[in-house]
Amino acid sequence: MRRLTLFLISIFCLNSAFSVAAHAAEKRNQLEELLIWKMSDELKLNTTEEKKFSDIVREINKKKAQFNQELQASVEKMSKAATEKAKDEELVTYRKSLQNYGRMSEEEFDKLKPLLGPERMVQYLQIKQDLTNRIKTMLTNPEGSPKEVKPLPSPKLIEEK
Structure with a gap:
């Protein structure tokens, strides 16, 4: 009975972890x-573009997420490495993942x-930088509203014929 209880608790915890992920x-x-929607609208991209x-x-973000997971896994392995040699080897792996992540930009x-x-492209970089700054401001000051932030325009309805 105790094993069954532990098994059910384990399944619940795993299910919760997968649900959060x-x-x-x-x-x-x-x-x-x-x-993507905001950039497409601001840059006035046609449907092909x-x-x-x-x-x-999507491809870039997928690769970034993959390299980010590699970085996290590498730090985890480093913290569990028993020998200095194993830690040093994992540092090399971490550095390679870090370089790959940096190349994504x-x-x-x-x-x-x-x-x-x-x-x-200049407009894209400006919008991206503005959004990044807004997110950083919101993360560093979640209670207060950022100053000098322009409200986003209402979405435009586009009908294709």
Whole structure:
């Protein structure tokens, strides 16, 4: 009976952990879709450009998430490593993942610039920087509202014929 109870508690904990992870992934996907929609609207992308843009952004974000998981797993392995040699080997792995993660910004730039062109690429970078600053402000000061933040415009309804 005790084993059954422990087994059921374990299953419940695992299910809860998967549920939390699924919820976080769902929220990340919602934010990603919101970013794609906002950027497409602001950059005035046509449907072909929007499709290419969203594919690039999703691919880059997927790779970033993968490298971020590798970084987290590497830190976890480092903390559990018993010997200095094992820690040093994991530091090498961590550094490689960190370099790969850093290259993602370059890849994003290299893939989006030909699609957007110089004018819209500059606009994209400005919007992205503004959104990043807003998120940082909200994270550092969750109770107070950030100063000098312009409200987002209402979404525009686009009908395709």
